Amino acid sequence: MSSYTTRKTPGNTEWFVHDRFGMFIHFGLYSLAARHEWVKSREQMPEEKYQRYFEHFNPDMFDAREWAKRAKAAGMKYAVLTTKHHEGFCLFDSQYTDYKVTNTPFGRDLVREYADAFRAEGLHVGFYYSLIDWHHPDFNIDVCHPRRNDPDAEEQDKGRDMRRYAEYMRNQTRELLTNYGKIDVIWFDYSYPDGRGSGDYKPWMLYNGGKGKDQWESEKLIKLIRELQPEIIIDNRTGIEQDIWTPEQVQPTEWVRHETTGERVVFEACQTFSGSWGYYRDETTWKSPEMLIEMLVNTVSVGGNLLMNVGPTARGYFDHRAVRALDVYSEWMKYNSRSIYGCTMAEPEFVAPGGTKLTQSTDGKRLYIHIREYPFIKLYIKGTAGKFKYAQFLHDASEIEFKEKDGDTYFILPILKPDIIDPVIEVFLK
Ligand code: GLC
Numbered sequence: 162m163s164s165y166t167t168r169k170t171p172g173n174t175e176w177f178v179h180d181r182f183g184m185f186i187h188f189g190l191y192s193l194a195a196r197h198e199w200v201k202s203r204e205q206m207p208e209e210k211y212q213r214y215f216e217h218f219n220p221d222m223f224d225a226r227e228w229a230k231r232a233k234a235a236g237m238k239y240a241v242l243t244t245k246h247h248e249g250f251c252l253f254d255s256q257y258t259d260y261k262v263t264n265t266p267f268g269r270d271l272v273r274e275y276a277d278a279f280r281a282e283g284l285h286v287g288f289y290y291s292l293i294d295w296h297h298p299d300f301n302i303d304v305c306h307p308r309r310n311d312p313d314a315e316e317q318d319k320g321r322d323m324r325r326y327a328e329y330m331r332n333q334t335r336e337l338l339t340n341y342g343k344i345d346v347i348w349f350d351y352s353y354p355d356g357r358g359s360g361d362y363k364p365w366m367l368y369n370g371g372k373g374k375d376q377w378e379s380e381k382l383i384k385l386i387r388e389l390q391p392e393i394i395i396d397n398r399t400g401i402e403q404d405i406w407t408p409e410q411v412q413p414t415e416w417v418r419h420e421t422t423g424e425r426v427v428f429e430a431c432q433t434f435s436g437s438w439g440y441y442r443d444e445t446t447w448k449s450p451e452m453l454i455e456m457l458v459n460t461v462s463v464g465g466n467l468l469m470n471v472g473p474t475a476r477g478y479f480d481h482r483a484v485r486a487l488d489v490y491s492e493w494m495k496y497n498s499r500s501i502y503g504c505t506m507a508e509p510e511f512v513a514p515g516g517t518k519l520t521q522s523t524d525g526k527r528l529y530i531h532i533r534e535y536p537f538i539k540l541y542i543k544g545t546a547g548k549f550k551y552a553q554f555l556h557d558a559s560e561i562e563f564k565e566k567d568g569d570t571y572f573i574l575p576i577l578k579p580d581i582i583d584p585v586i587e588v589f590l591k
Pocket of ligand 1: 187198199350351409438
C-alpha cells in the first residue's frame with residue numbers, strides 16, 4: 162500500500178485520486194471573440210459591444226455526446242465545464258438571470274446536455290462557476306472589472322451591493338446542484354483579496370479593489386453545497402479551504418503541501434493546450450505531443466491530478482488542433498493508462514533514474530518507469546536489487562530483462578526506442 166497520506170477533507174476524493182485525469186472545458190460568449198476568455202476585461206469592452214456575442218451565440222455544431230466521447234477516448238475520467246465564466250453569461254437555464262443560454266439564438270440548456278452526455282459515457286461531472294461576474298449589476302467594480310477605467314466608474318459603482326450578488330450566487334448554485342443530478346465537482350474561480358497592488362486600483366474601490374471569501378460569503382455558500390451534495394468536491398478558490406488545491410499553468414515538481422501544516426494535500430494541476438482557456442483563433446503556442454504526455458506523467462509522479470483544458474469553437478466543436486492534442490492522449494492512454502489510473506508518487510525507496518519519472522500503483526505492487534530520455538541499452542535503478550519480480554514494456558507486454566549488480570538493478574533495453582512517446586517499463590514488485 163502507498164505510504165502517502167493526505168490532509169483529510171470534507172468531500173469524497175476517493176474516485177478523484179484514482180482517476181487522475183480530467184477535461185476542463187471553457188465555453189462561453191468569449192468563444193465568439195476567439196481571443197481569450199478575459200477579452201471583455203482586457204479590452205475594457207463596453208457592455209453594448211459585448212452584447213453582440215450574446216446575440217450571435219449559436220453553436221450549431223455542439224454535440225455533447227461528441228465532447229464526452231472525445232474526453233473518454235483521451236482517457237479522461239471526469240470533466241469540469243464553465244457553467245458561468247467571469248463574463249457572467251450562464252450556459253444553464255437559470256431563473257435568476259436573463260443573461261443565459263436559453264435566451265440566445267441557440268436556445269437550449271447546454272449544461273443539461275453536457276451533464277447528461279458525460280454521465281452517460283460514465284464520466285464524473287463537474288461544474289466550474291465563476292465567483293467573478295462582469296455583468297451582474299451588484300458586482301462592485303474592482304481592479305479587473307471591464308469598467309474600472311471608465312471616467313464615471315466611481316459613479317457606476319454606486320448602489321452596487323455584494324450581499325445581493327452573494328445571494329444570487331447561492332441561488333444559482335442551488336439550481337446547479339438541484340436540477341442536474343449528482344454533481345461530482347464544483348470548481349469556483351477565484352479570490353483576489355489584495356487588489357490594491359494592481360496598477361488599475363482606484364482609492365474609491367471597495368474591498369481594497371479585490372474580493373475574497375467575505376464578499377462571496379463563502380461560508381454560507383459552502384454550507385449550502387454540503388447540504389445539497391455532501392460528497393461533492395469543492396476547490397479552494399472561494400478562499401476557504403475545502404477538498405482540492407489547484408495549481409494553475411505550472412508543473413508541480415513535488416507533492417503540493419498545506420501552507421501551514423505542511424501535510425500533503427489532494428491537488429489538481431490545470432493546464433491548457435495553448436496559451437488561453439477559451440478558444441483563441443490566432444494563438445499559436447500549442448504544446449507538443451511530448452509536452453502533453455509529460456504534463457500528465459509529471460503530475461501523477463508527484464501525487465496529483467491533471468485537468469487538461471479544451472476551448473471549443475463558437476460553433477461548438479473542438480477545433481483540429483484540440484482534436485490532435487486529444488488524440489495524442491488517446492493513443493498514449495490506450496496502452497499506458499495502467500501507469501496513471503490508481504497510481505501515485507512512487508515510494509521513497511525508488512529513486513527515478515536520470516531522464517525518467519516514476520509512478521506506482523497505490524496497492525504498492527507495480528512500479529512504472531516512464532522513460533523520457535531513452536538510454537543506450539542499460540537503465541540502472543539504484544538500491545533495488547532483490548525487489549523486482551518481473552518487468553515488461555507496458556505498451557506491448559514484451560519482457561524486459563534485468564540484472565542486479567552491487568545492490569542496484571539494471572534493465573537491458575532494446576537499442577531502438579519503441580516508437581511511442583514516453584515508453585513505460587512496468588515492474589512487478591516482490
Ligand atoms: C484563471 C482565469 C480563468 C481560468 C482559470 C482556470 O483564474 O481567470 O480565465 O478560467 O484560471 O484555472
